[in-house]
Amino acid sequence: MGWFKNMVMKMLRINPAVENRVITITEPFSYGTNVLRNRLWYRGDPSELDQFHKQAAADAVSRSRFWAAVPSADLGIRKIHTGLPALIADKLSDIVIADMDSIELQTEAVNVTWEEIAEDNDFPELLGGAITDALVAGDGAFKLTVDTAITPYPIIEFYSGDQVEYKRQRGRLQEVVFYTDYRQRDKDYRLVETFGRGYIKYQLLDAYGKEVPLTMVPETAELADVTYSGDWIMALPLMFFKSPKWKGRGKSIFEGKADSFDALDEVVSQWLDAIRSGRVQKYIPEDLIPRNPDTGATMRPNPFDNQFIKVGSTLAEDAKSQISMIQPQILYEAFVESYASALDMCLQGIVSPATLGIDLKKTDNAEAQREKEKATLYTRGKLVERLNEVIPQVVATALMVFDTLNGRAAGLYEPSVKFGEYASPSFDSVVETVGKARTFGVMSIERAVEEMYGDTWTDEEKAEEVARLKAESSGMLTDEPGTRDDPPDDELDDE
Known part of the structure; x- marks a missing residue:
């Protein structure tokens, strides 16, 4: 059999793979465009989603999506957005904020000072919006500034990921750069605020990226560079998940779910279109078509309140002109199953349907309902774990800014935040x-x-x-x- 094996080896020639083959992959979206897409999913306006996907469809995959499709008919299919992305982000933010019990510091005097700062900034509302923005955009940063003309306390603001950049050195944060856009006399300007360790720098750029005086915009005319003692930054990033695409940036909770959201909207839209098309069809002979009482012209059919199909009159001897009514059968069970499957794909790994009030059977006992909340518990645990690190840093930085504002050396604060239990x-x-x-x-x-x-x-x-x-x-x-x-x-x- 040795000769047969050698013959087969001679007949079967295998060429090794080329090691240096270059494969080029073009990313469909930049970071800013990706954040814009996620923000449009959260806004939930069908018209905006339709415009974005049609303009951003630069490859075959993008053009084949439901929101990028162009119907052949004049009116086409009615495109419906379920609003599920916004519901997911808002519900997770509400769960975390509702479970935050208290923020405690070392002494009662410091506690009173923080309560005054928190009340002045409406901190729970601010934190809830920051969590939602970080979940949608992927990351963001808290900015702490001082404006004694408005309030004697530090001002805490949150900037979304598309308005922030981070500069790190060997993985350590060195600067946080904030961007704010202005329009003055039909010209666009961008304020660049660089928050570093012990300093704040301001730059105003025009539409061409050239630096111009801060006095060109009234809102920035009184800004000036600031230095303060201490090796700390008046800004803190907030990020829950790391992005696999952009190094040092966060990942949106909608990342990887865009196709699932698109499929869910397509199922719901087709379902409603089938219901509209499945109405009773009236086949009316031409001589029985309703006519305009003023002009005598035949009336055009309306898909909502006066839908009919014209048929020609017959001249047969025993023919009768009569109206025929036919209603097609709609397969509701198939649509319901498709909707449930698409919904599962959208929620997998993020949140439980029971958290959103979906398919929560009344016959379930408390233990069964808690079992359905496990996916929500995992996601909430990740958010709380990160907030246990960020919130004390924000509180400590606000107190240090308050000390600096009042001419005192920035103190050392060790706040602690306490969260309750969810679905206990x-x-x-x-x-x-x-x-x-x-x-x-x-x-x-x-x-x-x-x-x-x-x-x-x-x-x-x-x-x-x-x-x-x-x-x-x-x-x-x-x-x-x-x-x-x-x-x-x-x-x-x-x-």
Whole structure:
């Protein structure tokens, strides 16, 4: 058989792959265009989505998408947007903000100062908007500035990722650059604010990128470079996920879901188009077509309230001119299944349908509902983990800016933020679980009280409850049996 093997090897010639073959791939969107697309998904305006996808369709994949398709008919198919992207981002932001219990600092005086700064900036509302912007755009940055003409406290603002750039050295943040666009006398200007360690620099650029005086725009006329003592920056980036495309930038929560959102909108649009086309069709002979009472001309059909199809009149002897009505069958089950599948693709790995109030059956008990929330819990955990790092830094920086504003050396602050639990079990379930643990002797009274009441009770209330339970368990609060003061036996004998 050796000769046969050699013959086969001679007949089968295998050429090795070329190692230096160059494969060129062109990215369909730049960073700014990608952020714009994600922002349009969040805005949810069908007209804007249609315009963007038609103008941005530069390759075969983009042109084949539903939002980029150009119908052949005059009116075409009605394109409907479900609004799901905005619902996802807003709901995740609301969940995180609702679970943020408190921000604590070392002393009561510092706590009071921070509460005044937070109230002046409406910090919970600002933080909720920052979370939403970071989820949509991919990242962003907090900017802290001072304007004593407006407020005696530091001003906290959040800039979205398309208005921010980061300059790092060996992975360490060195500068945060903010961009603000102005239009003055039909000319475009861009303010470039560079926040570095111990300084803030301002530049005003015209439409050609040339630096011009800050006085060209009234809003920037009074700005001047600032220096302050300390090796810290009056700006802090916020990023939840890292982008695989752009180094040092964040990834939007919509990244990789654009085709799924497009497919969901296509299913819903086709569904509504089938319902519109599936109305009762009227076949009317030509001599029975409704006519305009003023001119006598036949009326044109309307797809909503007066839809009909004209048929020619017959001259047969036994022919009758009558109106025929036919309604096609709409396969609702197929549309519902397609909608459910497309919806699953949109929500996979981000949020549970139950979180958005979708397909949450009334027969599910609390445990089944919590099982459906696991995807939301994972995403929320990622957001909270990052916010546990960023929020204390924002609070500390705001207090340091306040110290600098009042002529004091910037202090060292160690804020801590506390988040509650999401989709926690009901009180009845907690009582049953803790009760079993106490019965088996595997949980102390202190731990049981902590598990039962958590952040809903103060430390003093929990300490009183622990003392009461310990007293009851040792029998100190039980009533002693009554005794009768009977005289001694010798006294009875004397009587």
